Each structure stands twice: as C-alpha cells, then as structure tokens.
Amino acid sequence: MRVGVIGGGLAGLFSSLNLLYAGCEVDIYEEHDRPGYPKHCTGLVSEQTMKMLGRLANKCSDAFFNKINLEIPGSGNITLHTSSKIVHLDRVCIEERLAEAILGLGGRFFWHTKAILGRDSTIVAGGLTTRYDHIVVAEGIRREIFKKVYKGGDSAKKVFGINIVYKARNDLEGINIGFHPTLAPGFFYWIFPISDEEIIVGLGTSEPKTSLRAIDVVLKKYGISNAKKIESYGGWIGEGPILKRQLKKNLTFVGDAFGLQKPLTGGGIYPIVSSFTYKNSNSCSDAIAEIRYGTEKVASILRKQMPIAKVFHSSYFYYILYKIFRNLNGTEIRDDYKLINYDRHDLSIQRIFLHLPLFLKEIKI
Numbered sequence: 005m006r007v008g009v010i011g012g013g014l015a016g017l018f019s020s021l022n023l024l025y026a027g028c029e030v031d032i033y034e035e036h037d038r039p040g041y042p043k044h045c046t047g048l049v050s051e052q053t054m055k056m057l058g059r060l061a062n063k064c065s066d067a068f069f070n071k072i073n074l075e076i077p078g079s080g081n082i083t084l085h086t087s088s089k090i091v092h093l094d095r096v097c098i099e100e101r102l103a104e105a106i107l108g109l110g111g112r113f114f115w116h117t118k119a120i121l122g123r124d125s126t127i128v129a130g131g132l133t134t135r136y137d138h139i140v141v142a143e144g145i146r147r148e149i150f151k152k153v154y155k156g157g158d159s160a161k162k163v164f165g166i167n168i169v170y171k172a173r174n175d176l177e178g179i180n181i182g183f184h185p186t187l188a189p190g191f192f193y194w195i196f197p198i199s200d201e202e203i204i205v206g207l208g209t210s211e212p213k214t215s216l217r218a219i220d221v222v223l224k225k226y227g228i229s230n231a232k233k234i235e236s237y238g239g240w241i242g243e244g245p246i247l248k249r250q251l252k253k254n255l256t257f258v259g260d261a262f263g264l265q266k267p268l269t270g271g272g273i274y275p276i277v278s279s280f281t282y283k284n285s286n287s288c289s290d291a292i293a294e295i296r297y298g299t300e301k302v303a304s305i306l307r308k309q310m311p312i313a314k315v316f317h318s319s320y321f322y323y324i325l326y327k328i329f330r331n332l333n334g335t336e337i338r339d340d341y342k343l344i345n346y347d348r349h350d351l352s353i354q355r356i357f358l359h360l361p362l363f364l365k366e367i368k369i
C-alpha cells in the first residue's frame with residue numbers, strides 16, 4: 005500500500021515510522037529543508053513520555069527536573085517536588101533520529117516541498133500529482149488542509165508561544181512557572197536552566213505583541229542580568245482536540261493537525277507519542293487503523309482535560325489563585341503519593357480529590 009504523509013514534523017515522522025514497520029510504502033512531503041526546523045517547541049515532557057520514546061530519544065535530552073516552582077507575582081509561590089522527572093527533550097535531535105530510521109526503512113522524503121491535497125486521494129506537490137491508497141495529514145497547527153476538508157473551520161483555541169534561549173550565568177533550580185494576566189494573558193510563563201550557563205525563558209499569550217516586553221520582565225524578576233540572547237523561536241500553541249474521530253476513510257489527521265494537545269499546557273509531544281504505541285501491525289492497513297484508533301483514543305483522554313484548562317486559563321480563576329498563593333506562600337509539596345500526573349491532568353485532579361486529606365496534610369493545612 006502507498007501512503008503519502010503531508011508534514012515532516014514529529015507527528016508525520018512518527019506516523020511514517022509506524023507505517024514503514026508495517027510494510028507500507030511511505031512518501032513524506034515537508035515544506036522545510038531538514039528535520040526539526042524551524043524550531044518552535046520548548047520540549048518539556050514527562051519521564052513517562054521519554055520511556056515511550058525509548059532508544060530513539062537516547063542522548064536527546066539535556067536537563068531533568070524534579071521541582072516545579074509555581075508563582076503568582078505579587079502574591080506568592082508554591083514549590084512542587086514531583087515524584088517523577090520532567091525532561092527537556094531536544095526536538096531537533098529526536099526528529100533527526102526519526103528521519104534517519106525512516107530512511108533506513110526505505111521511506112522517501114521530499115524536502116522543501118509544500119504539498120496540497122488533490123482530488124481522489126492524490127497529493128499535488130512540486131508540479132506532480134501522485135495517487136496514494138491513503139494520506140496522512142500531519143501539517144501541524146496551521147491546519148490549512150483541515151480547514152479545507154472540514155468546511156466548518158478550525159474552532160480550536162490557541163495562544164501564541166515564544167521561547168528565548170539566553171547565555172546567562174544562573175543558579176535557577178527546577179522549572180519556574182508563573183501566572184499573570186498581563187505578562188502571559190490566558191496562559192503562563194516559564195523559565196528554567198538547561199545548564200549553569202544557559203536558560204530558556206518563554207510564555208504563551210493571547211497578546212503576541214507584548215510577548216518580548218513580558219519576557220524582559222520575567223528575566224528581571226528572576227534576577228538574570230547580562231543575558232546574551234542565543235536564539236528565539238515559537239509559534240501557535242493549541243489548547244485541545246478539535247475532532248472526536250477521524251471522519252474521512254482515506255484521510256487520517258495526526259498530531260497538531262488533529263488538535264492533539266494537552267489543553268492545560270499545550271503539550272503535543274505526549275499525545276503524539278502515546279497515539280503510536282503499537283508496533284505489531286500485521287499489515288499496512290492494520291497500521292493505518294491503529295493510528296486512527298490511537299489518535300481518537302488520545303483525543304478522548306484530552307477532552308477530559310478541557311474543563312480543567314478552561315478554569316485554569318480564565319481570568320476569573322487567576323484572582324482565586326492569587327488568594328490561594330498568598331495563603332500558601334512558601335509551601336513545599338512533596339508528591340510522595342504520586343498524586344500529580346504531568347500528562348493526565350484529569351487523573352491528577354481526580355486523585356487529589358480522592359486523597360484530599362492526604363493532600364491537605366502534604367501542604368500542611
């Protein structure tokens with residue numbers, strides 16, 4: 005079976021690898037000229053996601069954290085000691101590894117080639133029209149093809165995200181995350197070290213125009229001076245699934261193109277990786293069916309997280325958080341009972357409620 009994949013980002017590459025394992029012939033169209041670029045993602049993932057990535061991600065991570073400092077400027081901060089690590093994954097490294105494995109299995113890349121969905125299961129690219137038995141759309145958050153196919157359009161919520169890497173001596177510990185209605189309206193900011201000499205500062209915002217000024221404010225807040233900018237990158241961050249299920253028989257949407265992001269943090273790596281955990285398909289058509297099932301299953305999990313994100317990202321909740329943080333300022337929470345799950349925010353809330361007395365004991369109330 006011949007499968008055409010539009011988009012050579014993480015979701016397109018993962019789909020291609022799984023399809024090749026199952027014996028499909030795979031062509032990948034990517035409008036940029038190499039894997040992993042242009043960068044856009046912060047790359048924070050759970051230890052569990054790293055385990056799912058397995059050997060592919062060997063030596064693709066440079067920092068590990070067991071500590072998250074949550075803060076509300078002017079109110080207070082709470083420190084969370086997580087029971088499992090949060091890992092900074094090098095997205096370029098993992099995408100290069102995937103591309104290498106795909107080439108090794110006979111996948112064909114068409115770099116620097118923008119592809120358009122043609123009629124009757126065809127892809128139009130570089131002046132050629134090619135017919136495929138199946139097409140995987142992994143075009144990311146821009147969702148041009150999605151909007152054409154589902155005429156209702158893309159109703160998913162998004163914020164603009166930016167990351168700046170600085171060379172700066174620092175003694176930052178853990179990942180620092182802050183909520184503020186003008187610095188990061190509708191989302192949050194983050195600052196963490198990748199070494200004693202380098203940090204990443206970033207934020208998601210519904211007001212992209214003010215993002216650079218906001219980053220300066222965050223840097224100053226953390227006492228970082230003489231910081232030399234090394235690079236900056238970013239893009240739109242989605243806040244949750246758009247579709248419940250795949251709707252066209254010969255067309256499968258994956259990754260950001262399907263809206264597979266954790267609604268609270270916009271994290272898209274865990275949803276992608278966990279939609280492709282099957283490697284034992286007997287045939288190409290089985291592999292396609294499994295990818296479709298995987299994306300739908302993950303979408304249903306993510307949908308459960310949407311109400312949590314809606315509350316957390318609302319300006320109303322900010323004022324409640326402000327009061328909570330003022331009362332709990334300086335509190336250290338050790339998650340010895342594994343109540344917090346970095347990927348399954350729905351389970352975290354469920355477990356915190358189920359173990360409320362334990363949790364309150366933890367935060368010494």
Ligand SMILES: Cc1cc2nc3c(=O)[nH]c(=O)nc-3n(C[C@H](O)[C@H](O)[C@H](O)COP(=O)(O)OP(=O)(O)OC[C@H]3O[C@@H](n4cnc5c(N)ncnc54)[C@H](O)[C@@H]3O)c2cc1C
Nearest residue numbers: 011013014015035045046047048119144165259260272273
């Ligand atoms: C600022 C920021 C921070 C983030 N931080 C995190 C994080 O810490 N952790 C996390 O888990 N997730 C994070 N994410 C989300 C994560 O990056 C995405 O969910 C993930 O990259 C989605 O992968 P994808 O393959 O679906 O899309 P993409 O990575 O966007 O890949 C899509 C690819 O398709 C190509 N393409 C599109 N249309 C065409 C076409 N017509 N023809 C040919 N090629 C095409 C594009 O060039 C691109 O390479 C972040 C995102 C942003 C913007």
